[in-house]
Amino acid sequence: MWRQWLDHATRQDSDREIARKAGLTHSTVSRWRNAGTAPAEGIIRIARAYAADPIDALVSAGIITEDDLMNGGLRNAVRHAPTAYLTEELHERVTTGRLHGGFGELRRMFRAWSTR
Known part of the structure; x- marks a missing residue:
């Protein structure tokens, strides 16, 4: 799912272009794409570079779940x-x-x- 999010959020930019925009190396982005995931920090960097929702990106990578959002993050966000x-x-x-x-x-x- 993370690869799908990556293609959608980056409008299918090349790994080189993603790396340039996110301040990463091309080889790092390629390695993450081939692995089908990336560390949370990298996912957030890419999301921010493309003005995408980092929470959606983290869910797509399986780092956090919809339940995590409902049980903690979302309720807390609504409260505040x-x-x-x-x-x-x-x-x-x-x-x-x-x-x-x-x-x-x-x-x-x-x-x-x-x-x-």
């Missing part, structure tokens, strides 16, 4: 996210139909929160 950001995201999900369960789910969530 500005209210305006959360409100915008909720509005976007409601207006585009991406809120699974619709307003019924939203009402259930608010009821659950209010009983805490």
Whole structure:
């Protein structure tokens, strides 16, 4: 999966171009591509060089899992996210139909929160 992420995020740039943009050597990028993975630091460097989400890159490489995100990182991020950001995201999900369960789910969530 990491190779697929790499090709997509870099728009199938050559290993030389990836290395140049990420400040790595060509041989390092080639070695990582052939191995099908890279160390977390390298993955993050490439993601940042291409303005890609480093978390998605780490998940694609199997370094962190979706469960890791849900159990720690995501909940923590939501706790610390500005209210305006959360409100915008909720509005976007409601207006585009991406809120699974619709307003019924939203009402259930608010009821659950209010009983805490």
